[in-house]
Amino acid sequence: MSQSIAAKRYALALFELAQQNGQLTSIQEELQELKKVFQDNKGLGQLLESPKLPLAKKKELLTDLFKGANQLILNTLYVLLDGKRMNEVIHFVDEFNTFANDSAGVAEATVYSTLPLTDEISQSISSAFAQKVGKQSLKIDNIIDPALIGGVRLQIGNQIYDSSVSAKLERLKRDLIGS
Known part of the structure; x- marks a missing residue:
């Protein structure tokens, strides 16, 4: 921006x-x-x-x-x-x-995934997360990131929703080590 x-x-x-x-x-x-x-x-x-x-x-x-x-x-x-x-x-x-x-009720989002998103998955992500940011839909830009291992990381403006396997492993590691 x-x-x-x-x-x-x-x-x-x-x-x-x-x-x-x-x-x-x-x-x-x-x-x-x-x-x-x-x-x-x-x-x-x-x-x-x-x-x-x-x-x-x-x-x-x-x-x-x-x-x-x-x-x-x-x-x-x-x-x-x-x-x-x-x-x-x-x-x-x-x-x-x-x-x-803004006038169309659309937010731009970047979705990081290990594989290209299908139209069906993009649409379900759009409908699930658009309401969270007060929009009608999301315009999704899909970026392939093999480092995620699995799952997706979604960025809408300055908000990040991370359900990637790598993020879950990192949280588990922090919980186990205690740092």
């Missing part, structure tokens, strides 16, 4: 526009792709922050790179560029997702 006030403000502005125009879902999906582009191409962010490249060239580059992108997203990128905030793009997308998820 980002701690950037600027990213939060830009995200809120785009979120409100997306809601007004009924484009919340499509913009959220496009922003995920945008985030991947900036994460996978660190040089792009550096290029857009470089004082050696004129602002007009940077805008032209954005227009060419994100041809076909929603105009609201493109306009937001221009505003970020004008405000010398291109280093905030990833944080901005994360903040937008937070606003969109």
